[in-house]
Amino acid sequence: MNTLQVREAKAAFSSLIAAAENGQPTMITRHGQPMAMVVPVAEGRKLYPDNQPSFADYLLAIPESFDEPDVAPERNTAPLRDIDL
Numbered sequence: 001m002n003t004l005q006v007r008e009a010k011a012a013f014s015s016l017i018a019a020a021e022n023g024q025p026t027m028i029t030r031h032g033q034p035m036a037m038v039v040p041v042a043e044g045r046k047l048y049p050d051n052q053p054s055f056a057d058y059l060l061a062i063p064e065s066f067d068e069p070d071v072a073p074e075r076n077t078a079p080l081r082d083i084d085l
Contacts, residue, residue: 001024001025001026001027002019002024002025002026002027003026003027003028003029004016004026004027004028004029005028005029005030006028006029006030006035009026009028009038016038017038019038020038020039020040020041021040023040024040025037025038025039025040025043026038
């Protein structure tokens with residue numbers, strides 16, 4: 001695996017893409033610390049598959065209805081306890 005600093009990766013971006021097409025990942029570092037990695041699409045799809053359901057899909061799959069009932073129960077307006085001020 002190749003390792004490049006950010007400024008080197010900017011200058012050689014097309015070669016990073018070519019390396020990824022050939023199956024070779026490249027680590028990109030900033031101040032010696034790994035920050036990102038350019039990997040082939042097949043490897044990236046293993047980590048982030050396209051078929052993950054969205055949040056909306058989860059909400060639509062809820063079997064219960066959240067609608068309020070037609071008749072709401074009467075509200076008790078009595079105070080819960082006496083207040084001494």
